[in-house]
Amino acid sequence: MSSDRSADGDAEGTITRQRPIYTESQVIMTTVKVVIPFVLTYGLFITFHGTSSPGGGFQGGALIASVVLMIAFAFGIESTRAWLSNTLVVGLGTVGVAIFxxxxxxxxxxxxxxxxxxxxxxxxxxxxxxxxxxxxxxxxEAVEIGGIAFIVSGVLMGLFFALAAGFTPADLDVTGAASDAPTDEAVGDDASNAATDATGEVDAE
Amino acid sequence: MSVAATTTTATPAVAGALPLQSVGITPVEASLFAFVLITAVLTALFRDVLASIVIFAAYSLGLAIIYTFYRAPDVGLTEAAIGAGVTTVFLLLTIAKTTRPASDARFESINWPAVGVCGLFVGVVAVTLPAFPAVGDPSSPILTNADVTGYYLSTAYDETGAENAVTAVLAAYRGFDTFGEAIVVFAAGIASLLVLGREVFTA
Known part of the structure; x- marks a missing residue:
């Protein structure tokens, strides 16, 4: 991502456009492939050993989510988005709240x-x-693993993809960013229902 | 960890004067503090937002090392994972969607009135520094308080079976607060979808 910032100094305007967000890099892809198993293992270790060593569900969940973030940076956000189902991301968060x-x-x-x-x-x-x-x-440990780690990893993954997609008003189809933000209504329905169920349960107590 | 055994009363007045010198600040600490200070100032000064974000990540990493150095590994882990890692990625994602003004200037022009206000604030806060106990001072009020700190340190293992007293406090003694925090994280995810006008995270 750093390599695509070199094209500034545009003589004609005061504003320079950004290059596309993803550049395929052999170095980054290889590095991420090597590092990912260790980061995932460390994240799980921190989550599962939260009661007996430093760390816990919050830190471990963030590390587990960062694995997905690294995959997205190495292999492209769009292909990662297609690979990771919305049900999994929302499910992690809602199941975490339900378990807790x-x-x-x-x-x-x-x-x-x-x-x-x-x-x-x-x-x-x-x-x-x-x-x-x-x-x-x-x-x-059940609260740390089944509750906090699930919620944090799910929400961080979701925030990442939501930020990457950005804000695209439905009726205002601007160029560029709008094309990479498909709005799939059918997939979102059951997920958002599950979300309201979980929050309703919380309100009830 | 034998804090609960010490029943001496706190003497905050004695721990005054120059807390850092009285403990003896090591070169490692001094260089860490200098690193954090320089990266913090550079984050504000750099005109290129990408440079600011990268330096901000370095600032978070320095802070994480300082936390670990002062035996707060739980906070250090959080700062490293969230501050240096995830926040940097989120900020990078955000500026990738923006444009930047083409300019030859490497640094922001300094707003001296703002520097004066910040300096005044830092000065006022620095005046209160001598009132703090020295770092790691066993007679500091927070460590001699047998009702709170001493209670957790002496009974957390027996009551919860957790070697990490921080987790014992978070998940057992203050589990209700942690429940609220977890719900806040969940609500933040839902709120981001609402703000962005989307129904799904990934599609």
């Missing part, structure tokens, strides 16, 4: 307080073979 809300609200149904992890002990203690205090640790 469920883990938080179920203890209230069991007679405990909001997010009282030990309220699971009388119900699940025997089947899982865990002691009461262990439910706090595994509850925290």
């Amino acid at each position: 809300a469920a883990i938080a609200l179920i203890p209230m149904a069991l007679g405990g307080d909001f997010l009282e992890y030990t309220a699971y002990y009388p119900v699940l203690g025997d089947t899982l073979g865990l002691k009461e205090y262990e439910f706090v640790k595994y509850g925290m």
Whole structure:
């Protein structure tokens, strides 16, 4: 992306246009191919070991999302957008909120307080073979992994693609940027419904 | 980690005067601070937005190293992943959609009244510096407070089984706040779609 900024100094106008956002680079593609497995592993490590070492769902989720960002920068945002389904991106965020809300609200149904992890002990203690205090640790890990990491990675990926597409008014089809922003109504319907469901659940508590 | 055992009362007045010198600032710290300061000023000065963004990423990386140096690895990781990584990518994406004025000037012209106001503000804040305890001072109020810090450090492992006290506070003791923060992140994603007038992230 840095190489496409060299064409400035246009003599005729005060404004220079940007070159296209994607330039295929063998160096970047090879580097990203080599680095990605390590970044993904590190992101998962940070997420899963949040209770016993520095890090947690937020940092790990950001690293997992950055894998997709790197793929998009190396192989083109449009091809990455076509490869990554909207259902996956929205699903990560909404499922994360649903899991977090469920883990938080179920203890209230069991007679405990909001997010009282030990309220699971009388119900699940025997089947899982865990002691009461262990439910706090595994509850925290469930919230970090299933809740925060899912939400952060999904939202960061989504923000990236939303920013890349930019703002294109439906009736104002300007040149250039408008062509790379297809508005697929049919795909978005079930996803946005799921989003309103999740937020409705949050409002209810 | 034996902070909870110390029951000495806080003496903020003693930890005054010149906090950095009393601890002894190492060359590593000094160079890190200089790096962060220079990159921060350069971010404001460069006329080319692309250069500003790249230097801003370097500034975030310097901050992340400082956080790690002062034993706040959780904050350092966040600063490195979000500040140096994801924010840089988002800013680059944004300026790729803009145009820039063709100009030979490398630096912004300096607005001296603004520099004066900023300098005054920094001066006023700097006056309060001697009131802070020294970095890592075991007698600082935050460490001798047995009701909050001491309680978490001494009981977090027994009550939650988490070796990382930061995560214990975030996900167990203050889980309700973390729940709210997670919802804020989710709402930010939805709001960005609303602002951009789109229904899908990827299509």
